[in-house]
Amino acid sequence: MSKNKKTKDVDFASKAVPADSRKGLVTMFMIMLGFTFFSASMWVGQQLAEGLDFWGFVKSLILGGVILGAYTGLLGYVGAKTGLSLDLLSRRAFGEKGSYLPSAMISFTQIGWFGVGLAMFAIPVSKELLGGSDAAMWGLVILAGVCMTASAYFGIDSLTIVSYIAVPLVAVLGTVAMVMAVQQGDGTIIDQFAKSSGSLTIVGGAGLVVGSFVSGGTATPNFARFAKNGKVGAITTVVAFFIGNSLMFFFGAVSSIFVGGNDIFEVMIRLNLFYLAVLVLGLNIWTTNDNALYTAGLGLANIFHQKKKPMVLISGIIGTVASVWLYYNFCDWLNILNCTLPPVGIILVMDYFMNRKEYEKENPALKTVNWFSVAGVVLGTIVANVLNWGVASINGMAVAAVCYMIGQLMPGTRGVVNEH
Template structure:
C-alpha cells in the first residue's frame, strides 16, 4: 500500500483565496486590525497636531482625517473580505501579473523600513533608560525584539491573532490610564493645556497629517480582512479599528508633547515613574504593528520571487533588524516620502474590483502581463503626491492615479 502523504495546510493562503475554513469572526478581525493601527510613529503626528492646533482644531483634524482614512481602508477592507484575496493577488488583477511586482515591491520596501524603525524605537529609549545608553545593550534589545517580532510574523495569521489579543487590551488600558494621569497633573483642563499651541497648523493640514500617518500601512488592509467571514465583518472591523486605534495614538502623542515635550506615551509613563509599564506598553505597541508589517512584506516578496511566504518573512526580518538603527536615524524622512506612493496603489485596487467584478469571480483566471495605465497611474500619483503642496498629499496622488486608471479602462473597452 502506498502511504498517503499529508500536505501541510498553509494557514496564510499566500497564493490563493482564503477558503471558508480559514475565515474568522468580527472580534478576531477587530483585534487584529486594532493592533495593526497601534503604531508608535503615529504618535509623532499627534505631537505635530498638539504643537500646531488648539484642542478643538485637534478634534476637527482627527475627525476629518479619520473619516478619509476610514473610507480608504474601509473600501480596501471590503474588497479584501469580499474576494478573500491578499493585496498582492488583487494587484495581479489590477496591474497584471508582472505589473503587480511594482506594488509588491513598494509595500515590501516601506514595511521592512517601518519594521526596522519600530525595532529601534523600542531598543534605543529602553537602552537609554535602563542601561545608560549602552550600545551593547541597545543591540541586544534590537536582536531580541527583531527575533520575537519576526517569529510572530513567520508563524502567520494565528500568531498575529494571539499577539493582538494580548497586546491590544494592555496597550489601550495602560496607555489611557497614563494619559489621564498626565492630564490631571497638568495646569487646567485638557483644553487649557492644548491652548499653549503655536496655532501654526490648519485643520486641513492637521487632517493631512492624520491621513498620512497610516495611509501606507492601510494599503495592506486586504492582507488581513481577507480572513473575515464576510464583507460586512471585514469592513466594519476595519473602519472602527482604524478610527479608535489611530485616535488613541494621536492622543498619546499629543499628551506626550504637552506633558513632557516628547512624542511617545513611553516618555510620559517614565515621568510618572511607571518604568516597567512603560517598557511593556512600548514593546507591545510596536510589536502589534511590526509583525503585521513584516507579514505584509513577506507576502509582497513571495509574489515577486514566487517563493513561499515564510522564508520571505525571515529575509525581511533579518534585513529590517540589521538595518534598524540606521533606518531610524537616516531613513525615516524617506519613508514618509514613500508613504505617498502607496495610496495610488490602493485606489487602483478598489477601482479595479468595482469596475471589473467578473474578473474576480475566477481567482486563477489568466491576467494580462502588465496594465500600463495602472502602473503609470501609480508613478504619476506618487510624483504629484510628493511635489504638489496644495491640499492633502495622499488624496492628490489617489486622484491622479484614479484618472490614469479610468483612462486605461476607457481605452480597454474601445478595443
Template sequence: MSEKMTTANSAEQGKVDIDFAECAVPKWSRRRFVTMFMIMLGFTFFSASMWVGQEMAAGLDFWGFIKALLLGGAILGIYTGLLGYVGAETGLSLDLLSKRAFGEKGSYISSALTSFTQIGWFGVGIAMFAIPVARELFGGSTAVEWVLILIAGACMTASAYFGIKSLTVISYIAVPLVAILGTVAMIMAIKQGDGTIVDQFAKSSGSLSVIGGAGLAIGSFVSGGTATPNFTRFAKNGKQGTIATVVAFFIGNSLMFFFGAISYIFVGGNDIFEVMIRLNLFYLAILVLGLNIWTTNDNALYTAGLGLANIFNKRKKPMVLISGVIGTLLSVWLYYNFCGWLNILNCTLPPVGIILVISYFMNKKAYDTDTIKIVTVNWFAVAGVILGAIVANVVTWGIASINGMVVAALCYVIGEIYKREK
C-alpha cells in the same frame, strides 16, 4: 462555522499554506469578527503615529485637534474600509489583488513598494523600542541597545513567520494592555497638568490648519492601511471586514494621536513611554512600548513577506525571515537616516490601494472566478502609481495622499475605458 475547521476540511489544511499566499482564503479558514477587530486594532498601535499626535498638538488648539482627527479619520476610514471590503469579499491578499489590477509582472511594482516600505517601518519600530529602553536602563549603552534590537527583532520576526494565528495571539494579549495602560497614563498626566485638557492644548503655536492636521493624520497610517486586504481576507464577509477595519483604525489611530499629544503637552515628548517614565511607571512603560510596536511590526513584516513571495515566486515564510533579518540589522540606520524617505514612500502606496479598489468594482465579475485572464502588465495602472506618487510628493496644495489617489484613479479608469472601446 467556528474558526476551527471541520473534520472534513482537515485533509485540505494539510495541503495548503495556512496563510494562503498563493490563493484566496477559503470560507472554512475565515475568522470571527472579534478576532479581525483585534488584529486590525493592534495593527494601528504604532509609536510613529504618536509623532503625528505631537505635531498636531504643537500646531492646533484642542478643538482644532479634534476636527483634524475626525476629518483625517473619516478619509482614512473610507480608504481602508474599501480595501477591507475588497479583501474580505475576494479572500485575496494585496499582492494577488495587484496581479489582477496591475498584471502578473506589473504587480511587482506594488509588491516592491509595499515590502520596501514595511521593512523600513519594521526596522524603525525596533529602534524606537531599543534606543529609549537602553537609554533609561543603561545610560544609552550601544551594546545593550543592540542586544535589545536583536531580541526584539527575533521575537517580532517569529510572530510574523508563524502567520495569522500568531498575529491573532499577539493582538489578543497586547491590544487590551496597551489600550488600558496607555489611557490610564494619559488621564494621570492630564490630571497633573495645569487646568483642563482644553487649557493645556491652548499652549500650541497655532501654526497648523485643520486641513493640514487631517493630512498628517491620514499620512500617518495610509501606507500601512494599504495592506488592509492582507488581513481582512480572513474576515467572514465584506461587511465584517469593513466594519472591523473602519472602527479599529479610527479607535487605534485616535488613541495614538492622543498619546502623542499628551506626551507633548506633559513632557515635551512624542511617546506615551516618556509620560509613563515621568509618572514613575518604568516597567509598565517598557511593556506598553514593546507591545505597542510589536502589534504593528509583525503585521508589517507579514505584509513584506507576502510581497517578496510574489516578486520572487517563493513561499512566504522564508521571505518573512529575510525581511526580518534586513529590518533588524538596519534598524538603527533606518531610524536615524531613513524616516524622511519612508514618509516620501508613504505617498506612493495610496495610488496602489485606490487602483485595487477601482479594479475590483469595475471588473467585479472577473473576481468571482479562478479562471480570470491576467495580463502581463497593465501599463495604465503602473502609470497611475508613478504619476500619482509624483503628484503626491510635489503638489503642495490639499492633502498629498488624496492628490495621488485622484491622479492614479483617473489614469486607471481612462485605461479601462480605452481597453473596452478598443
C-alpha cells in the same frame, strides 16, 4: 494526509482564503486594532498638539479619520469579499508582472518601518534600563527582532494571539497613563493644549492624520481577507482605524503637553511607571511590526515566487540589521515613500468594483502588465510628492484614478495578454 497538513499554506499567500478559515467580528477587530497601534503616529499627535487647540485637534482627528476610514474600509471590504491579499489583488489590477511594482513598494516600506520600530523600542529602553550602551541597544534590537519576526513567520494565527494580548494592555495602560498626566497638569486638557498659532489649520491637521497611516492602510486586504464577509471586513477596519489611530494621536499629544516629547513611554517614565512603560512600548510596536513583516513577506513571495515564511525571515533579518541606521537616516525617505502606496490602493478598489465578474473566477486570465495602472502609480507618486496643495495622498490617488479610468475606457485595453 500528515504530509498535506505540514505543507498546508495557512496564510494562503497564493490563493483566496477559503470560507472555513475565515474569522468572526471580534477576532478581526482585535487584529485590525493591533494593526493600527502604530507608534510613529504619536509623532503626528505631537505635531497636532503643538499647532492646534483642543477642539481643532478633535476636528482634525474626525475629518482625517473619515477620509482614512473610507479608504481603508473600501480596501477591507474588497479584501474580505474576495479573500485575496494585496499582492493577489495587484495581479489582477496591475497584471501578473505588473504586480511586482506594488509588491516591491509595499515590501520595501514595511521592512523599513519594521526596522524603525525596532530602534524606537531598543534605543529608549536601553538608555533607561542599561545605560544606553551600544551593546545593550543592539542586544534589545536583536531580541525584539527575533520575537517580532517569529510572530510574523508563524502567520495569521500568531498575529491574532499577539493582538489579543497586546491590544487591551496597550489601550488600558496607555489611557490610564494619559489620564494621570493630564490630572497632574494645570487645568483641564483643553487648557493644557497648545493654542494654535496659525501654523496648522484643521485641514492641514487632517492631512497629517491621513498621511500618518495611509501607506500602512494600503496593506489592509492582507488581514481583512480573513473576515467572514465583506461587511465584517469593512466595519472592523473602519472602527479599528478610527479608534486605534485616535488613541495613538492622543498619546502623542499628551506626551507633548506633559513632557515635551511624542511617546507615551516618556510620560510613563515621568510617572514612575518604568516596567509598565517598557511593556506598553514593546507591545505597541510589536502589534504593528509583525503585521509589517507579514506584509513584506507576502510581497516578496509574489515577486520571487517563493513561500511566505522564508521571505518573512529574510525581511526580518534585513530590517533588524539595518534598524538603527533606518531610524537615524531613513525616516524622511520612508515618509516620502508613503506617498507611493495610496495610488496602489485606489486602483485595487476601482478594479474590483469595475470588474466584479472577473473576481468571481478562481483562476482568471491575467494581463502581463496593465500599463495604465503602473502609470497611475508612478504619476500619482510624483504628484503627491511635488504638489504643495491639499492632502498629498489624496492628490496621488486622484491622479492614479484618472490614469486607471483612461485605461478602462480605451477600447481593447482590457484585453488579455497572458493566458493561464
